[in-house]
Amino acid sequence: MKVMIPREITPARLISTSLPARHAGEPEEYDPDRVYAADEKCMVAATDRIYQSLEDNNQGHPPPDNPEFWVSVGATNRGRWNDEYVNTFSEDLEGLGYIQKELDAAGTTSVALFGVLGTSVQFWLLDSLGAVVAERTMDLLWDDCLDWYDHAFSTPEYGDRVYWQYPFLASGTLRFRINLPGGGARLGLARYGLERMLGQTLFPIKTGLLDFSEKVTDTLGRTRIKQGLYAGLLDFTVVIRDDAVDKARRVLESIRGLPVVWLVDNLTDSQDTLEGSYETLMVCGYYSSLAGTVSWSKEYVLSVEGVV
Structure with a gap:
């Protein structure tokens, strides 16, 4: 693993x-000579972000250096990856x-x-x-x-x-x-x-989805499902070598709260792709729970939640 x-x-x-700094459908680059009204948008190619003005008569306050005048509302097409x-x-x-x-x-x-x-x-x-x-x-x-x-x-x-x-x-x-x-x-x-x-993953590995779809009911009682985004889930146990228990703990502590890439299908160094493995068992996310057992075998049980 x-x-x-x-x-x-x-x-x-x-x-x-290969992507241009600005697509035709996106706001124009910030212009220091322009007076922006509240809710008007601009983009900054240096950060690949789109910003929305928080005030009227907004001039001479370039984003992102003036957060009291601008709020980021997302990445540009070039920056979303x-x-x-x-x-x-x-x-x-x-x-x-x-x-x-x-x-x-x-x-x-x-x-x-x-x-x-x-x-x-x-x-x-x-x-x-x-x-x-x-x-x-x-x-x-x-x-x-x-x-x-x-x-x-x-x-x-x-x-x-x-x-x-x-x-x-x-x-x-x-x-x-x-x-x-x-x-x-x-x-x-x-x-x-x-x-x-980190070690060797024990099978079975539990996989799943965290679904953010919503059940919406109007005032007449009519119900529909509003499909939302979802994140991948993994629950697994990894066996650690006797001489690597503390090292594995330090690595896991260092990445708490951070989205990292988990490859839990026991790929060897000679396997340079997912060929022969499952795409489902590679997730970019963070672990939401971690529990260790030290006895005749040394194990960590992890639950990983993918980013949306």
């Missing part, structure tokens, strides 16, 4: 992106046929993508001179038809999360591309960083 502790993707670590949520998406709205990112790969060993919409994903790891050190292409088409009817008549389905483990470099670039010919490629969340092996 592995946990990947993400590196913060700062503007300095983001080398390039790097916010805190899986269900807010950066999309290829210009019809390029792909979304591509380049990140500073120094000191990292793996990357996980969530909320993916595409037919395939390509990865490249480049050294400081631009030479390819490692590369991987993953076809996202699911080959899990249940019967002949499913095979003949169902619409093709594609995986929505991807994982790749790559060699450690002191200096280099990670490039990935989500392909969807015709446009509309999508990415909900990307996380990359260093993996830590």
